[in-house]
Amino acid sequence: MGNTDSVVVQKRLARFRPDEIPVIDGVFDRLIETGSSVSFGKTGKVLSVDMLKMSMGKMTSESMIKRVFQGIHSVDPGVPLPSGGGVSREQLVIFLADILRGTAEERAPLVLAMAEEAKATAATSEQIQGLVEDLVSAAVQTLIYRGHLRAWQPDRMGDGTQGARLLAEQLTSELKFSDQNMCDIPCLEDWLFRIPAMAMFLELLIGEGLGIGLPSRPPPTLLPQCRYAPWSDLHCLLHLPLLMFLSPQxxxxxxxxxxxxxxxxxxxxxxxxxxxxxxxxxxxxxxxxxxxxxxxxxxxxxxxxxxxxxxxxxxxxxxxxxxxxxxxxxxxxxxxxxxxxxxxxxxxxxxxxxxxxxxxxxxxxxxxxxxxxxxxxxxxxxxxxxxxxxxxxxxxxxxxxxVGQPPEEQEQDEKSKKSILDADPEVQAIMEMTGKTMHSQGLREPEEDEG
Known part of the structure; x- marks a missing residue:
């Protein structure tokens, strides 16, 4: 981060820990270096949509990558923008800060930009539905690509593509559209505040898609752990979007x-x-x-x-x-x-x-x-x-x-919480020999005879 960074960028970077700031500030250069080509505007290097594809292409669709680019491009960094249609370092830093550490108010304009190509003040229900379906599909694909499946096996489960559409419809149903079936910035703010899953999907896609590892905030866990399922003989009704829907409920x-x-x-x-x-x-x-x-x-x-x-x-x-x-x-x-x-x-x-x-x-x-x-x-x-x-x-x-702890395991946990004096008689004997006072001994309830 140099002295030329805008005040807006400096405030956004201040949300991260000192050891995380170089990670966020270095994403731009890394994307430029790994991109297939480098574009130059009057103000220097700019990031193109093709460069995003190099990083995110295996985790999401081309339409979702274009949506992410639209979101970054919509940011006003408070400094002159580059020419040529690319996005600047400042725009990317602000976008990352708002997606990974932002409030519902800060994320809402980005979501609107990702849903609507033009700089509009509102989006239709169909446009929001399309964005959310792309985003859910991207989250599923990212979990599979990164191996964050927690022992679930998608190839032995239900139709995840249909599931992504159904989950997107469910999430969109929580929006409070206007009479004209439109959703503006206040509508999106209210929705993002009430539906934390949207922030989790965005964090997963951007964090994993752009390879941003932050020690203070690991990728969100969207799936419960699977303990047992005979996958070799099973093709179950569950699919990943359904697990992402049911688990938080x-x-x-x-x-x-x-x-x-x-x-x-x-x-x-x-x-x-x-x-x-x-x-x-x-x-x-x-x-x-x-x-x-x-x-x-x-x-x-x-x-x-x-x-x-x-x-x-x-x-x-x-x-x-x-x-x-x-x-x-x-x-x-x-x-x-x-x-x-x-x-x-x-x-x-x-x-x-x-x-x-x-x-x-x-x-x-x-x-x-x-x-x-x-x-x-x-x-x-x-x-x-x-x-x-x-x-x-x-x-x-x-x-x-x-989906819960079986009663026998609960009993085992309760037994394991017994006093160390009961768990290990030798400890009690050593304490007595060294003259240690066992303060809890006289306060404990006498155990009932089992006879």
């Missing part, structure tokens, strides 16, 4: 690795096997594809237990994946969160979430392969509409993923 603290508990492709169409594999296994995500092609499911915040009463709590929710992605959380109307029963004559036998007996928001009958989603007009527990293609549906594929 789980309550705080549900960050345990995902494990496949049940799949009709592996375990057959057996309600008994479903119950046996899922009962007592902690929180789960249930995912269903019906014979009409609709994909939907629910999150169970507690272990499934067989009993003739409703169970669970208000952290449960229902969701739909196709033909659109949405989450339906609890309304507070009742506590009919989860239900699992089998082998009784007086109560319904099956697995359900929300609503009431005979009118569940999501129901799987113990006569495996049949279910219903009766929500007229909406499920009372979750406010969801009909999830399936038809009210009474037939199952094509069913999967259950464990």
């Amino acid at each position: 789980l309550p705080a603290g549900y960050s345990a690795p995902w494990s496949l508990l049940f799949s009709t492709n592996l375990h057959g169409e057996s309600f008994t096997r479903l119950v046996g594999n899922c009962k007592g296994r902690g929180p789960t995500v249930l995912l269903i594809k019906d014979t009409k092609g609709h994909i939907f499911g629910g999150f169970a915040s507690q272990s499934w237990e067989v009993k003739p009463q409703f169970q669970g709590d208000s952290r449960c929710f229902l969701f739909t994946v196709f033909p659109f992605m949405r989450v339906f959380t609890c309304t507070g109307y009742n506590n009919h969160y989860m239900y699992l029963n089998k082998g009784q004559q007086t109560m319904p036998n099956g697995l359900g979430m929300g609503g009431q007996h005979g009118y569940f928001g999501l129901w799987l009958d113990s006569n495996f392969g049949h279910g219903h989603s009766r929500a007229r007009p909406r499920c009372t527990t979750y406010g969801s509409n009909q999830l399936s293609g038809e009210e009474d549906f037939k199952v094509d594929t069913l999967e259950v993923w464990g």
